Amino acid sequence: MADKPIVGEKRAFxxxxxxxxxxxxxxxxxxxxxxxxTPQNEIMHYWTRMAPKYDRGxxxxxxxxxAGFTCIGGVLAGKRAFTGxxxxxxxxxQEPLSMAEMMRIPMVxxxxxxxxxxxxxxxxxxxxxxxxxxxxxxxGYRLVYSTAGQQDLFDYTIKAFNVAWKYxxxxxxxxxxxxxxxxxxxxxxxxxxxxxxMVETEPLLGGTGIPGVDRDPRHxxxxxxxxxxxxxxxxxxxxxxxxxxxxxxxxxxxxxEDAELVLVAHGIVSRATEGAVRVLREQGYxxxxxxxxxxxxxxxxxxxxxxxxxxxxxxxxSSMGQLAGMxxxxxxxxxxxxxGYFRPGEGITAEEVVEQxxxx
Amino acid sequence: xxxxxxxxxxxxxDVPVVEAYVxxxxxxxxxxxxxRALSLLERGRQVTLVDLDLVEPFxxxxxxxxxxxxxxxxxxxxxxxxxxxxxxxxxxxxxxxxWALRRQHDIIIDSGYGVEGAKTLNLLEGASQHPYLQVLAxxxxxxxxxxxxxxxxxxxxxxxxxxxxxxxxxLGDETTVAVVQEGAKVVTGAAxxxxxxxxxxxxxxxxxxxxxxxxxxxxxxxxxxxxxxxAFW
Amino acid sequence: xxxLPQPPMPVVWRSETKPHKFCPGCGHPLVxxxxxxxxxxxxxxxxxxxxxxIGCSLLAWDFFNLDTVQAHHGRVTPVIVGLHRxxxxxxxxxxxxxxxxxxxxxxxxxxxxxxxxxxxxxxVNNTLYAxxxxxxxxxxxxxxxxxxxxxxxxxxxxxxxxxxxEMIRAIAPDSAYVARGTVxxxxxxxxxxxxxxENVVSGKGFAFIEALSLCPTNWRTNAEETWKFLxxxxxxxxxxxxxxxxKGEE
Numbered sequence: 001m002a003d004k005p006i007v008g009e010k011r012a013f014x015x016x017x018x019x020x021x022x023x024x025x026x027x028x029x030x031x032x033x034x035x036x037x038t039p040q041n042e043i044m045h046y047w048t049r050m051a052p053k054y055d056r057g058x059x060x061x062x063x064x065x066x067a068g069f070t071c072i073g074g075v076l077a078g079k080r081a082f083t084g085x086x087x088x089x090x091x092x093x094q095e096p097l098s099m100a101e102m103m104r105i106p107m108v109x110x111x112x113x114x115x116x117x118x119x120x121x122x123x124x125x126x127x128x129x130x131x132x133x134x135x136x137x138x139x140g141y142r143l144v145y146s147t148a149g150q151q152d153l154f155d156y157t158i159k160a161f162n163v164a165w166k167y168x169x170x171x172x173x174x175x176x177x178x179x180x181x182x183x184x185x186x187x188x189x190x191x192x193x194x195x196x197x198m199v200e201t202e203p204l205l206g207g208t209g210i211p212g213v214d215r216d217p218r219h220x221x222x223x224x225x226x227x228x229x230x231x232x233x234x235x236x237x238x239x240x241x242x243x244x245x246x247x248x249x250x251x252x253x254x255x256x257e258d259a260e261l262v263l264v265a266h267g268i269v270s271r272a273t274e275g276a277v278r279v280l281r282e283q284g285y286x287x288x289x290x291x292x293x294x295x296x297x298x299x300x301x302x303x304x305x306x307x308x309x310x311x312x313x314x315x316x317x318s319s320m321g322q323l324a325g326m327x328x329x330x331x332x333x334x335x336x337x338x339x340g341y342f343r344p345g346e347g348i349t350a351e352e353v354v355e356q357x358x359x360x
Numbered sequence: 361x362x363x364x365x366x367x368x369x370x371x372x373x374d375v376p377v378v379e380a381y382v383x384x385x386x387x388x389x390x391x392x393x394x395x396r397a398l399s400l401l402e403r404g405r406q407v408t409l410v411d412l413d414l415v416e417p418f419x420x421x422x423x424x425x426x427x428x429x430x431x432x433x434x435x436x437x438x439x440x441x442x443x444x445x446x447x448x449x450x451x452x453x454x455x456x457x458x459w460a461l462r463r464q465h466d467i468i469i470d471s472g473y474g475v476e477g478a479k480t481l482n483l484l485e486g487a488s489q490h491p492y493l494q495v496l497a498x499x500x501x502x503x504x505x506x507x508x509x510x511x512x513x514x515x516x517x518x519x520x521x522x523x524x525x526x527x528x529x530x531l532g533d534e535t536t537v538a539v540v541q542e543g544a545k546v547v548t549g550a551a552x553x554x555x556x557x558x559x560x561x562x563x564x565x566x567x568x569x570x571x572x573x574x575x576x577x578x579x580x581x582x583x584x585x586x587x588x589x590x591a592f593w
Numbered sequence: 594x595x596x597l598p599q600p601p602m603p604v605v606w607r608s609e610t611k612p613h614k615f616c617p618g619c620g621h622p623l624v625x626x627x628x629x630x631x632x633x634x635x636x637x638x639x640x641x642x643x644x645x646x647i648g649c650s651l652l653a654w655d656f657f658n659l660d661t662v663q664a665h666h667g668r669v670t671p672v673i674v675g676l677h678r679x680x681x682x683x684x685x686x687x688x689x690x691x692x693x694x695x696x697x698x699x700x701x702x703x704x705x706x707x708x709x710x711x712x713x714x715x716x717v718n719n720t721l722y723a724x725x726x727x728x729x730x731x732x733x734x735x736x737x738x739x740x741x742x743x744x745x746x747x748x749x750x751x752x753x754x755x756x757x758x759e760m761i762r763a764i765a766p767d768s769a770y771v772a773r774g775t776v777x778x779x780x781x782x783x784x785x786x787x788x789x790x791e792n793v794v795s796g797k798g799f800a801f802i803e804a805l806s807l808c809p810t811n812w813r814t815n816a817e818e819t820w821k822f823l824x825x826x827x828x829x830x831x832x833x834x835x836x837x838x839x840k841g842e843e
Contacts, residue, residue: 006504013502013531015386022504031679042385049475049505059678062704066671069664069701073675076642076662081679099665183386185531188504205660205676206683210639212607212658219655221663223647 005054009189016179017042019150020084020110022188023157025050028198029108030079031057033070037089038122039177040112044084064089068096071107075100076220078203080161084110086177088119090128090135097170098136102222104237105204106164106171110157113176115345123177124347126267129322132174133296139234141241143171143248144296146266150186153179156293158191165199167244174295176318178268178347245297252291255281256306259288261357264303264327265316266292273316275350280357287357295323300330307331313338316353320344376492377405378461380412380469381526382478382519383498384506388528389413390421392498392562393470394428395584401433406465410457411437412480413472421470424587436460453483461486461493477519494523496559499550501529501543512550524559525551527579535563537570544575603629605638607658614652618819620806621649623776624717625656627783628686631790632659637684642676644669646689646698648724650717653688667698674701674710684794685712691803692722695731695755702757706765706799713789713800716757719808720827727811731755734826739811758836761801767838768798775805775833777824785835805831 005025014022020043024032032051034044044060051058057074061067067083074081085093090111100107113128115121134140143163145156157173164171191198204218211217224230252270255277256262265273270291280287290306292299307313313336315324324340331338341348341356377400381389390413397409409428411421421428425435436457460467461484471480478495481487497516499506506512516522529543540563551558560582561575562568568583575581602608606629615621632641643659645651647666654663664672673685694702694716702714721739722728729742732754736745758773765771770792774782782804789800805827809819 010504010507011502011531011534012504012507013386013500014504018386018503033675033678045385045475046505057678059675061671062700065668066674066701066704069668069671070675070678072664073672073677074679076672077676077679077683079679081675095665096668099668183532185502185534203680205662206640206642206680207660208639210658211660212605212638217607217658218660220661221651221654222665223651223654223663 004190005050006188006190008193009187011185012188013183013185014150015042015181015183016150016153016175017112017181018046019153019186019188020157020173020175021046021050023154024082024161025054025056026188026190027158027161028080029056029082029161031059031074031081033059033061033067033074033081033083035061035064035067035085035089037064037086039114039180040084040086040089040110042180043110043112064092065095068093068107068109069099071109072096072100072103072105075105075107076203076205078201078207080108080165080201082108082110082161084112086112086122087114087116087128090131094131094135097142098138099222100170101136101138101141102233103220104168106168108157108160108164108171108173110173110175112180113174121345123181124318125176125345126269126318126322127344129174129266129295129317129319130325132172133326139238140296141169141237142296143167143169143294144174145172145250145293146174146295147179148268148270148291149179150184154186154188158196162196162199163248165201167248169241174267176268241297248294249297249299249302250293251299251302252289252293253302253306254289254291256288256290258286258309259306260286260309260311262288262290262307262310262313263316263353263357264290264292264313264323266295266323269316269318269348272348272350273353276353276357279350279354285357295326298326298330303327303330304334307334307336310336312336314357315340316348316356318343318346318348376464377466377468378490378492379467379494379496380471380478380481381496381498382471382480382522384500384503384515387500387503387506388498388530388562389472390470391584391586391588392526392528392582393468394421394424394587395562395582397433397466397468398428398431399582400466400468401431408434408436408460408463408465408467410460410467410469410484411435412457412469412483458483459485461490478522479520495521496524496526497522498526498528499543499547501546502531502539509546509549509553512547513553516550516554516556522556524557525554526559527561527575530563535567537567540567540571541576544577544579548577548579602626603633605629605632605657605659607656610655613656615649616810618807618809618816619649620719620776620804620808621653621717623779624715624782624804624806625653627779627786628715629657631783631787635787635790635794637790637794640682641684641686642673644673644676644685644687646687646693648690648693648722650688650690650693651724667693667696667701669693670698670701670705670714673712674705677710677712681711684790687712687714689714689716690723691716691718691720691732691755691757692730695757702761702801703764706761706769706801709766709769709798711793711796711798713793713802715786715789716801716803717806718757718803718827718831719806719811720754721808721811723808723811732757734830754830756831757803758801762836762838765799765801768792770798770800771802771836773803773805773831773833773836775823775828776807777805777820777828778833781833803831805833
């Protein structure tokens, strides 16, 4: 058995899905459960190649329902367990995820968005944003990191395992087919050597001692009889979610101090919008940029601050306003108009964003 | 510009160049295959480029087909609009690809990644008996899976029949001469232990110029142009 | 208040949650008692994790002094599979009804069996969806009336009752243990359950046990008719016994 998957720090060249795999290995993920779907597949491809070398587990399931529920089982056994999916798989995954939400199961799910609705296409898309944040028959008590490239995928995959196990909410890496497949350099590292201590896991079921003799049995359920009983469960969860939100939210604001126009984008699209802001600034436009890194919880206060002087907000996304909806909700009591440049299922370049802004 | 010894002759007679580029996902197979095909074409040779990228093909030759064919290269691949469900329904093998090795002129094969490695070539009729078929493993040591001598050896041995290595070490836009030279050392070290030649070190034009005609280990340098960034569908 | 003498109950029987929540005359408590005694006799209480499905089986969520998880309808199988894959030291039991196993969760059951997962699936067959008020299930007998087969099940349009153990035997490896028991022969059912547990504890293979059970509430039967339906109608259609791997001519 090899020692650590990554020793020290190393500049490497790889695809996004590989970056996720190496991060999961470095984070000490114990087991992956998955079902094939493009563009998520290479996470499984690389995981199954590397896992036996580092004594990690893998199960290919019969569908995404099973991938999600077996992943819950893995977490119940006290393991850093994760899964990954996309598109129609993300739809099926909502069932296990809603159970994870209710039972505060710290499973990590990597969503590699693809075009929708239905089977559609497999690369450019941010159309699973709403589903990832608010899927299931609940209130969206999830922690969602929207990444923008290889370094993000590596850093936030490691972080996702820690955040999940620290706060006990299902945690997501929201990627997309483009990030999955594109290649760029990144620094891979062993988290411990960077001073990142992995949060300890513990068995939620099957711990030591005889239940009923040495300790009480653990009885975990997601079914409630009484409305007031459920109400209390949800309200407690809501309170806890709001309590931790300030510790969890992450964002990146750029040139917003004097910005008359603030571009808002998440994920890979923020690479184009950031690039556009640089170009536009050189041309004298007072343009700023706001990128929510966590979509759940959403960095609403920071967004309000970022648009304080703005005369307009332009939300840019590869979907028909899924992010814009969240932005509007946060800014509803401000008078600044929120407009959108929406390209559902299409990639967005810095050049076209520049054109959009200058055309206005 | 091109190393003459890369084209062989038997009894003064020209022998067709038949090369398959195999290796890791995102290792540089397609880029090396395209550049090789075009360099042979520039020498006035007849060349067919074959797309055998079967597993999760994203950066494939498909979007380049029309552009490449304008140069006179024949490219055997699907056009994106000729098929449906790419990446979803898989990649059906084109009949003309299956029979590609029957051609008498130069044939360059871009073989995709996958656990079956060079076995993918079995899909081409006559691959196992072909007298000139060279199977070249393209290696980038910036990819952890092929980052060390030991890893390269294990990886190349898993591929099946391989006749030579290509050092394609780079870090995208961050590539330096030092990065490529380090790759040359590691890949040459692995090649020696494997008993295989390093057919070339390939590098983008500006790095290639600074490397000269040979890398620090004496391997010939191929200067390549990057086509694949245009090929992302 | 004077208490009547109580029959002996297994140690894993959690007295704090009794009386249990099943209907009078229900078969579940009988199956659970047989399961509890088997766990106790095998001395595996410290490493057994019990999972229950939706349907009446969820009423067992706090039944035992066992670590327990209640899953979604049909999904207890993958939860227990995932748990056991992550910690093979644990003995995983997936407890469900016929709707959960043969309808909504059939893909999980089939694939757990073909992968020979080292878990035990204990499926209680009462020929209908009881908790939702008595709808037709894959196991509903021909001509049997339910809320969704008000004129009696018509095999021509709704198919024949699912023969679960026969299906599992056909697809699972020889090392899997497969049996159909009945609450009318409790000692035999307990032997089957025990053998099933031994099969998974020893790491030999998958175990699947169907227990033919009673649902007087939804059958709308009195005691006599209840047993008659089980022992005549159900036994007549669902053969009771162990299903050995067939060893025919090679």
